[in-house]
Amino acid sequence: MDYNLLKTQAQAKQANLVTVRRDLHQIPEFGLDLPNTLARVLKEVGHLGEVTLGKNMTAAAVLIKGSQPGPTVLLRADMDALAVNEDTGLDFSSTNGYMHACGHDLHMAIGVGAAQLIAENKDQLKGNVVMFFQPGEEGHDGAGVMLSQDMHLVSGDKPIAAFGIHVFSMDDPGVFASRKGTMMASAGDVIVTLKGKGGHGSMPWNAVDPITGLIEILSSIQSFIIKHFDALDPIVLNVGWIKAGNDHTTNIVPETASFGATVRSFSKQGYEDTRTKIPAFIKNMAAAFGLEAEIEFSPATKVLVNDHDAIDRVERMVKTVFGEDRYENMDQPIPGGEDMASILEEIPGAFIFLSAADPNLPMEKRQANHSNKAVFDDSVLADGATMLAALAFDALDEASSK
Numbered sequence: 393m394d395y396n397l398l399k400t401q402a403q404a405k406q407a408n409l410v411t412v413r414r415d416l417h418q419i420p421e422f423g424l425d426l427p428n429t430l431a432r433v434l435k436e437v438g439h440l441g442e443v444t445l446g447k448n449m450t451a452a453a454v455l456i457k458g459s460q461p462g463p464t465v466l467l468r469a470d471m472d473a474l475a476v477n478e479d480t481g482l483d484f485s486s487t488n489g490y491m492h493a494c495g496h497d498l499h500m501a502i503g504v505g506a507a508q509l510i511a512e513n514k515d516q517l518k519g520n521v522v523m524f525f526q527p528g529e530e531g532h533d534g535a536g537v538m539l540s541q542d543m544h545l546v547s548g549d550k551p552i553a554a555f556g557i558h559v560f561s562m563d564d565p566g567v568f569a570s571r572k573g574t575m576m577a578s579a580g581d582v583i584v585t586l587k588g589k590g591g592h593g594s595m596p597w598n599a600v601d602p603i604t605g606l607i608e609i610l611s612s613i614q615s616f617i618i619k620h621f622d623a624l625d626p627i628v629l630n631v632g633w634i635k636a637g638n639d640h641t642t643n644i645v646p647e648t649a650s651f652g653a654t655v656r657s658f659s660k661q662g663y664e665d666t667r668t669k670i671p672a673f674i675k676n677m678a679a680a681f682g683l684e685a686e687i688e689f690s691p692a693t694k695v696l697v698n699d700h701d702a703i704d705r706v707e708r709m710v711k712t713v714f715g716e717d718r719y720e721n722m723d724q725p726i727p728g729g730e731d732m733a734s735i736l737e738e739i740p741g742a743f744i745f746l747s748a749a750d751p752n753l754p755m756e757k758r759q760a761n762h763s764n765k766a767v768f769d770d771s772v773l774a775d776g777a778t779m780l781a782a783l784a785f786d787a788l789d790e791a792s793s794k
């Protein structure tokens with residue numbers, strides 16, 4: 393494969409990829425049901441291969457078969473937006489109460505470009521590529537649902553490798569970054585409800601006050617975590633809301649008080665420990681105050697673990713195709729969660745960050761992914777597409793030479 397030619401072919405698509413990305417940016421949809429989004433994507437790639445649609449959700453697996461037989465590589469682009477009102481001032485801003493604040497509109501355009509590059513060069517493709525257009529990344533387990541419907545098996549074989557790209561809005565455009573092993577955390581929620589006994593505020597001893605118990609639990613839970621979790625395999629538990637009582641009155645002891653927190657861990661052990669040690673602590677603390685505790689963990693994303701060989705391939709290909717200075721090895725994992733982890737648990741592969749901040753924005757004005765003011769530079773689309781396509785060609789080339 394001539395990767396310089398691939399890069400030139402991608403550059404020729406750049407203007408169209410920007411159009412695709414900006415069209416998608418204006419029609420953001422939420423969760424697992426993204427009919428307009430998927431229709432726009434399939435308008436670009438539906439004719440390039442065999443399309444398998446998801447059941448009871450909008451997902452597509454596009455299978456592109458090479459002229460030469462061989463194994464399969466999976467490439468993944470996620471498609472869902474967030475429930476946030478856009479305030480970027482861009483002339484292609486969304487206005488429907490949702491926003492592509494995590495850059496998934498760029499991922500789709502990159503996926504479209506990669507699919508087109510692969511189809512155009514399929515005479516040199518030694519196997520198959522399955523392009524995953526996935527809904528519901530933002531807490532809806534879209535990847536897990538696609539896997540449960542066997543959409544990764546549409547070629548008849550389990551893929552030998554999987555790759556996906558995620559853009560970020562804080563660094564100057566163009567650098568690819570990743571790392572071997574753990575790259576992202578398991579992320580999930582815990583909702584805790586403490587149940588006491590309601591009563592008159594003048595006589596709290598005749599009631600069982602859940603508010604005091606809640607305060608004591610929250611004031612000591614971080615100390616508990618420090619002393620009971622491995623400092624070299626840390627967890628994050630951050631309380632996002634608390635609820636108790638009624639702001640119309642002060643003379644009532646409410647029956648219940650509750651809080652919700654996000655919980656992050658970086659290993660299987662850490663994940664399991666959060667599910668056993670945290671509930672035991674809360675239950676014991678609640679019991680000390682005469683309260684019952686109901687503790688509910690949401691399904692969490694898995695810890696995202698990159699395959700070592702796949703990262704070697706990513707590093708080599710970025711340096712070969714774009715130059716030495718375009719690859720950055722991440723020293724540490726990040727505490728964000730990502731359901732690509734489910735795909736990488738099933739298929740060895742790599743997740744790759746691609747920085748895409750608007751270089752014209754001064755540093756202090758740049759806002760993180762998920763912000764209502766997050767801005768992404770779509771000049772990276774052709775390079776992202778080149779990278780995904782190059783990884784597929786390279787992995788299949790290597791497999792055929794074995």
Ligand SMILES: [Zn+2]
Pocket residue numbers: 494530761762
């Ligand atoms: Zn996100």
Ligand SMILES: [Zn+2]
Pocket residue numbers: 494495496529558
């Ligand atoms: Zn995302």
